[in-house]
Amino acid sequence: MPWDPVRLNDGHSIPDRFGTWKLGNGQSSVDQVDQALSVGFSHIDTAQFYANEEQAGIAIRESGLARSDIFVTTKYSGVGGLDIETSVQNSLKKLGLSYIDLYLIHQPYLALPDIPTTWKKMEALKDQGLVKSIGVSNFEVYHLEILLASAKIKPAANQILLHPYVNARQAPLLEYCAAHNIVVEAYSVLIPVTSQPGGPVDAPVNSIADRLGASADQVLLAWAKAKGAVVVTMSTKKYRLEGYLAAGDLLLTPDDIARIDEAGAKGLKQNHAFAFMRRLALVALAGGAALGVCGYLGIDLF
Ligand SMILES: NC(=O)C1=CN([C@@H]2O[C@H](COP(=O)(O)OP(=O)(O)OC[C@H]3O[C@@H](n4cnc5c(N)ncnc54)[C@H](O)[C@@H]3O)[C@@H](O)[C@H]2O)C=CC1
Ligand SMILES: O=CCc1c[nH]c2ccccc12
DSSP: OOOOOEEOTTSOEEOSOOBOTTOOTTSOHHHHHHHHHHHTOOEEEOOGGGTOHHHHHHHHHHHTOOGGGOEEEEEEOOGGGOOHHHHHHHHHHHHTOSOEEEEEESOGGGSOSOHHHHHHHHHHHHHTTSEEEEEEESOOHHHHHHHHHHOSSOOSEEEEEOOTTTHHHHHHHHHHHHHTTOEEEEEOTTTTTTTSTTSTTHHHHHHHHHHHTOOHHHHHHHHHHHTTOEEEOOOSOHHHHHHHHHGGGOOOOHHHHHHHHHHHHHHHHHHHHHHHHHHHHHHHHHHHHHHHHHHHHTOOOO
16 A cells, blocks of 8 residues: 655645665666556656656656656756756756656755745746746755745745654754645655664664564654655665555554654764764874874974
8 A cells, every 4th residue: 555645735746755866786777767666656756966867757658657647856956057947948858758746956055046036936937837846955944934935835845854863853844844834755764774774773663663564664664754754765676665665554653753763862962972982083093193293203292
């Protein structure tokens, strides 16, 4: 049973998720997107920067799915210093589509010369029918405050980093987005099993996974869903993609979520301590090296 589509503030809906960044591992990008669509994903998340819009377009056409059954997100990433108007036309051409479902500003620093001017350009794309919905990515509360102060059209979504180790830091942003009816899309939700395994989140996630007969990645996806986010994830492996879709059925209890949140917050403190110790070690090393050089050169420091 796939995850339920989420309603955006402009009346459109955003369906099941899949990302396309860093496709590889021997399988062509076309095959990977093809595989995701055949497994049941209907949302392709790409970006100007990912340089795989053409492959995503081929896979969409090869899938034989109706355009209305696929939701395509792409992003203005500032590639080549091109402006938004030229970038969106290039993305449409590469994707082979007449419209994009959701167009995002990839990072706030790309909103040049400023956020209000850039957002006006985004609104014009929607008015022209080139994109159905417009949104942002990696925007923090103060970026959204600037944007909303002059916006005629609210951003439909904000795609942000969200996993248990950044949950506490991102909580005010999640609250702000909820209060303004902006859907949060979460990326890198699986960090505790990909690049930061072995941290305090592992114990609750694994014990919840055992109880539910699920995998750790499924529990993390269900955790992000419970936070109200639409998850953007990916895998080159078919069994993982199927597992991601099945995670839509996992029901975490409030206690499960609290345990993961608490463990995630501990991880942040440990990371600070680790970063401090690493900085201390680097200073000691640099000091030692400087003393050594001075000694070698015969410079008397004391
Ligand atoms: N807007 C933005 O700035 C960003 C957007 N994104 C989007 O989000 C998508 C997903 O981003 P990711 O960081 O890759 O997300 P992710 O945290 O969902 O990780 C996906 C990776 O986890 C691996 N994985 C899954 N289960 C695993 C397990 N049990 N053990 C080890 N590895 C496992 C998968 O094979 C895959 O490579 C991207 O493809 C892109 O579309 C990603 C980063 C930034
Ligand atoms: O999406 C993943 C990488 C990424 C995050 N922000 C930017 C901005 C411009 C290009 C790539 C990215």
